[in-house]
Amino acid sequence: MSKVIRIGTRDSELALWQANTVQEKLETLGHNTTLVPVKSAGDLVLDKPLYDMGITGIFTKSLDIALLKGDIDIAVHSMKDVPTQLPKGVVKTAVLERAVSTDILVHKGTDFLEGKGTIATGSLRRKAQWLAKYPKHKMVDLRGNVNSRLIKLIENDWNGAIFAKAGLERIKLLPKDAVALDWMVPAPAQGAMLVVALEKNTEVVAATASLNHTASDIATAIEREFLRTLEGGCTAPIGALATIKDDTVYFKGCLHALDGSTFVEVIKERPLGKVAGFGKSCAYEVLERGGKQLMEDIKNELNNTVH
Incomplete structure (x- = not known):
């Protein structure tokens, strides 16, 4: 297609890595593209009609709005952050080949595991599964992008924090001594990247559909249906x-x-x-x-x- 495809992304390092990956794949296929970093929802005035379109995702809201307003042509998301109900008029066009879905523990030594310890995570799922295995441990809330969460772990007297392995691998921040939590069941669609577009933008839908990885699409669809x-x-x-x-x-x-x-x-x-x-x-x-x-x-x- 002759039109330049505007790729919407959040402006964190991981989000930009994901958008750049999609950009490279589209450019390889001969499409012209440009990246459009979009500030988080807190930077935007949210008017009522957009709420009526079913926008619920705290991490995806700003990109949904940019898409619906026509400021971008596609949005690239970490699929686990995307609500299972997409806004009206927005469709899934591609699920890229999934990376590893495992959770990992980034720590300051593992001696604490059999005794008392403090673990940081902003995820209800990670907290609940960790407490099921280590009921004596204290859980503290940890939010922000990957980089800021790693800094908070260093700055606080916590024993460790839980991350998605794929995210740290993608931006080359995975510590060599990180512990793979193979017993922890990941979030639905963890490790997968999703591309969405306006359903009516048929040219863009067709262009990005060629990036779809069938096995990853099937697996994540089952998880999200669950x-x-x-x-x-x-x-x-x-x-x-x-x-x-x-x-x-x-x-x-x-x-x-x-x-x-x-x-x-x-x-x-x-x-x-x-x-x-x-x-x-x-x-x-x-x-x-x-x-x-x-x-x-x-x-x-x-x-x-x-x-």
């Missing part, structure tokens, strides 16, 4: 991972109490050709086996915390 069915609009400690091997999809999903004291887990497999509704059926099984009450408890607890 998430959407369980959540019902409520944030909760939900983990999900679908892996494809030899024409079989292997799925593991879990829902934890906020304090990690109880959880419901599902482990299933299904032929690759029969995955329609797989994530939903796994979520229903979790709900039937105690997940429904657990979700009610989580909602009540979060509401009490807010109020």
Whole structure:
């Protein structure tokens, strides 16, 4: 296409790495592109009609607005940050080949693991799963982009902090002694990058669709269907991972109490050709086996915390 594709991205180092990756792939295919870094939602005035379009993601809101206003042609996201319901008129055009989905512990020595310790994370899922394994540990809140979170870990007397391995690898900040948390079920779509565009912008949709990696698209769709069915609009400690091997999809999903004291887990497999509704059926099984009450408890607890 002759038109220059404007690639919207947040302006953190990791977000820019992701956008540059998409830019390189599109340029290789012969498309002209330009990067458009967009400030976070806090820098923008959000008018009511845009809220009515179903924008909910705290990390994606500013890019959604830029897309809907026509300031950018596509947006590049960390897929795990994207709400399962996209704004009206916005469509998924590509899921790039997924990187490793593992969580890791960045630490100042691991002697504390068998005793008392303080671990930092802003994720309900990571907190709940960590407390399920290490109930004696104290959890502290940690927010911000990858770089600022690493600096906060250095500056505070915490024993460690939990990160997505893919994020640190991508910007070459992965410590050699980081501990892989293979027992921790990742966030749905962790390690995957998503490209979205306006549905009516058919030229751009077609151009970016060629970047889609089918296996990553299928796996993340199952995980996000599991998430959407369980959540019902409520944030909760939900983990999900679908892996494809030899024409079989292997799925593991879990829902934890906020304090990690109880959880419901599902482990299933299904032929690759029969995955329609797989994530939903796994979520229903979790709900039937105690997940429904657990979700009610989580909602009540979060509401009490807010109020």
